[in-house]
Amino acid sequence: MYEIRFHGRGGQGGRMAAEALALAAFLEGKYAVSFPFFGAERRGAPVRAFTRIDDKKIRVKTQIYEPDCVVVLDEKLVESEDVIEGLKEDGLVVINTRKKPEEIELSRSVRCATVDATSIALDKLGRAITNTAILGAVAKATGIVGIEAVEKAIIEKFGERLGKEMGEKNAEVARIAYEKTTVGTAKGGKVFEKKKQWLPGVDELPLGGSIGTLQTEAGLVGIGSFIENKTGDWRVFMPVVDEQRCTGCKICWFYCPEAAIKMVDGIAKINYDYCKGCGICANECPVNAIKMEREAIA
Amino acid sequence: MIEKLQAKKMVVTGDYAAAYGALLANVEVVAAYPITPQTLIVEDFARFVDDGITDAEFIMVESEHSAMSAVIASEAAGARSFTATSSQGLALMHEMLPIASGLHLPIVMPVVNRTVAAPIGIWCEYNDMLPQRDSGWIIGSIEDNQEVLDMVIMGYKIAEHHDVLLPLMFGLDAFILSHTVEPVEAPSSDEVADFLPPYKPVAVLDPENPMAIGTFTPPEYIQEERYQTHRCMLNAKKVIQEVTKEFASKFGRDYHGLIEQYRMDDAEYALISMGTVTGTAREVVDELRNHGIKAGLIKLRFIRPFPDEELRSIVENGNLKALGVYDRAISYGVAGPVYIETRNALYGFDLPLYNFLAGIGGRDVVINDVRKMYDAMIKGKEKKIVWINTRGVEE
Numbered sequence: 062m063y064e065i066r067f068h069g070r071g072g073q074g075g076r077m078a079a080e081a082l083a084l085a086a087f088l089e090g091k092y093a094v095s096f097p098f099f100g101a102e103r104r105g106a107p108v109r110a111f112t113r114i115d116d117k118k119i120r121v122k123t124q125i126y127e128p129d130c131v132v133v134l135d136e137k138l139v140e141s142e143d144v145i146e147g148l149k150e151d152g153l154v155v156i157n158t159r160k161k162p163e164e165i166e167l168s169r170s171v172r173c174a175t176v177d178a179t180s181i182a183l184d185k186l187g188r189a190i191t192n193t194a195i196l197g198a199v200a201k202a203t204g205i206v207g208i209e210a211v212e213k214a215i216i217e218k219f220g221e222r223l224g225k226e227m228g229e230k231n232a233e234v235a236r237i238a239y240e241k242t243t244v245g246t247a248k249g250g251k252v253f254e255k256k257k258q259w260l261p262g263v264d265e266l267p268l269g270g271s272i273g274t275l276q277t278e279a280g281l282v283g284i285g286s287f288i289e290n291k292t293g294d295w296r297v298f299m300p301v302v303d304e305q306r307c308t309g310c311k312i313c314w315f316y317c318p319e320a321a322i323k324m325v326d327g328i329a330k331i332n333y334d335y336c337k338g339c340g341i342c343a344n345e346c347p348v349n350a351i352k353m354e355r356e357a358i359a
Numbered sequence: 360m361i362e363k364l365q366a367k368k369m370v371v372t373g374d375y376a377a378a379y380g381a382l383l384a385n386v387e388v389v390a391a392y393p394i395t396p397q398t399l400i401v402e403d404f405a406r407f408v409d410d411g412i413t414d415a416e417f418i419m420v421e422s423e424h425s426a427m428s429a430v431i432a433s434e435a436a437g438a439r440s441f442t443a444t445s446s447q448g449l450a451l452m453h454e455m456l457p458i459a460s461g462l463h464l465p466i467v468m469p470v471v472n473r474t475v476a477a478p479i480g481i482w483c484e485y486n487d488m489l490p491q492r493d494s495g496w497i498i499g500s501i502e503d504n505q506e507v508l509d510m511v512i513m514g515y516k517i518a519e520h521h522d523v524l525l526p527l528m529f530g531l532d533a534f535i536l537s538h539t540v541e542p543v544e545a546p547s548s549d550e551v552a553d554f555l556p557p558y559k560p561v562a563v564l565d566p567e568n569p570m571a572i573g574t575f576t577p578p579e580y581i582q583e584e585r586y587q588t589h590r591c592m593l594n595a596k597k598v599i600q601e602v603t604k605e606f607a608s609k610f611g612r613d614y615h616g617l618i619e620q621y622r623m624d625d626a627e628y629a630l631i632s633m634g635t636v637t638g639t640a641r642e643v644v645d646e647l648r649n650h651g652i653k654a655g656l657i658k659l660r661f662i663r664p665f666p667d668e669e670l671r672s673i674v675e676n677g678n679l680k681a682l683g684v685y686d687r688a689i690s691y692g693v694a695g696p697v698y699i700e701t702r703n704a705l706y707g708f709d710l711p712l713y714n715f716l717a718g719i720g721g722r723d724v725v726i727n728d729v730r731k732m733y734d735a736m737i738k739g740k741e742k743k744i745v746w747i748n749t750r751g752v753e754e
Binding site: 080083084087092093094095096097099119120121122123124126260261262263264265269270284 | 368370396477478481482532534535538539540541542635636638639641642723724725726749750751752
């Protein structure tokens with residue numbers, strides 16, 4: 062059995078990529094399963110999806126903890142988390158980046174394939190949606206599926222949703238990525254800070270899990286979240302307050318699902334460390350004092 | 360009526376398999392309200408209607424209570440009816456569930472098993488469905504997406520049998536099936552029509568021939584009516600056997616009735632599993648067998664009616680040294696619901712019976728968790744009700 066873990070951000074199409082890969086394997090006569098891990102999804106949040114491929118029926122229904130291959134759709138994730146955690150010794154990582162494999166720094170040195178999926182997608186599709194390009198790289202680097210099957214799967218899966226022409230364009234994107242993929246070895250040695258986790262026993266957990274906001278020693282924000290784990294980088298659009306217009310009515314403060322708005326001297330102030338850019342505040346503001354502006358893309 | 364559909368192999372989610380199963384079963388009315396992770400079922404079926412593949416009536420409703428009310432009405436009018444829900448949605452339907460069973464309306468409903476609040480969670484747990492086991496509904500459980508599609512088709516055949524005439528719900532695990540794609544074989548619409556003829560109701564609401572159902576009923580009658588429903592549920596045992604057998608001969612997939620036994624022939628240690636943990640447990644059983652341990656597995660396919668005779672026969676005629684029951688729900692203050700049912704079925708037998716609570720709130724049940732269950736039985740642990748991987752609680 063061959064197991065693959067996809068790392069991306071909500072809205073980048075990691076789940077579609079994982080499903081299309083399963084379909085490609087199926088079209089080659091293999092058995093394949095694909096599933097997302099659903100957390101607190103929102104566009105921009107780090108998300109994972111999984112694919113299992115085998116010659117016989119796959120019975121195991123757990124998540125994947127020791128993948129043969131890790132696929133990273135957003136290279137910024139390589140900086141912020143240990144994407145190859147649990148990767149098998151002889152495993153492989155496929156990354157969307159302009160860098161060569163030798164320029165990539167990970168927690169340990171592993172076989173690595175890179176492709177500039179973003180540029181290929183921008184060039185052919187006019188959008189930085191990289192989930193089809195990355196599949197071309199996966200086909201090239203792993204050999205677990207042929208590029209022809211990947212193209213067919215993309216035409217079927219994406220064509221169904223986006224129309225035949227877009228399906229074919231996406232298949233072409235995968236083919237170009239397949240040609241342009243470089244396989245080498247990434248550097249190891251990068252140290253990642255362990256994500257803070259609070260896992261109390263039944264006697265430490267407050268009754269019903271009711272947590273006073275920001276009150277615990279670990280700095281819990283809401284159960285399962287922490288002050289240290291900033292979520293501001295999920296944003297695609299950021300709310301900007303026009304202080305001249307703001308009347309201090311507190312409607313945005315009331316509606317903000319992240320409690321990321323504070324009233325300072327009667328004016329709404331956004332806490333960009335935690336604001337996820339949902340835009341509810343801008344939508345609810347009765348005097349149009351909040352505008353959603355495009356985040357600067359690094 | 361539906362368009363002619365060819366047999367095909369698909370790679371689809373469990374939710375899609377449920378919607379496609381309803382399409383193949385030629386349901387005439389669908390009323391449903393969306394709730395994560397069931398939403399895809401409603402969306403997929405709505406798309407079939409929109410694409411003109413079926414002319415089924417798709418009723419938009421404002422809640423699950425209304426969804427169940429609507430399909431009760433349409434089923435009473437003689438239309439094969441379908442709905443689906445999950446978690447809080449099923450809780451909201453609760454009031455209407457005994458009305459569907461009391462009126463003997465064979466509605467089929469997938470329930471995407473999800474945690475019930477509070478605290479709120481969207482992941483897999485059976486605390487939504489198992490508390491409904493006294494509602495008069497047949498209740499099934501599913502291992503994979505193929506079984507989802509097959510269960511919808513078999514479900515109508517079981518529920519509509521004139522010795523049964525009870526509604527049927529079956530659970531599929533939130534996300535682990537609902538949002539997972541895997542290969543599913545779909546039979547052609549002709550093959551399904553041949554297996555599942557149109558619904559023949561016993562009594563139909565018809566303006567031309569008015570009839571009263573579910574009217575104000577004094578104590579002189581209700582006790583007998585309750586007994587009738589009880590008898591229908593008992594009859595369902597035989598009908599489930601017959602229908603699964605017929606399904607196997609027609610479509611080549613044998614689900615073995617109320618339970619499926621896996622490597623049970625000479626088993627000394629067995630686990631009763633439910634839902635997707637069954638697939639994972641099969642792997643563990645094979646691994647234990649490779650190490651010379653006589654492990655076996657009993658896949659529970661129905662909790663209503665409960666396979667009490669089947670379990671008694673296994674214990675009576677087999678070599679079991681211990682039996683474990685996996686539960687993804689808790690009946691507070693007692694134990695897991697499937698364990699309670701099993702203990703009741705095996706009353707009088709002198710066999711160590713374990714309860715393993717795991718995966719509650721959607722926690723992943725991994726290979727090692729299932730190994731622990733068999734380990735506890737093999738070691739003959741004193742503690743019989745075991746919470747697996749629960750911080751601060753001794754295993």
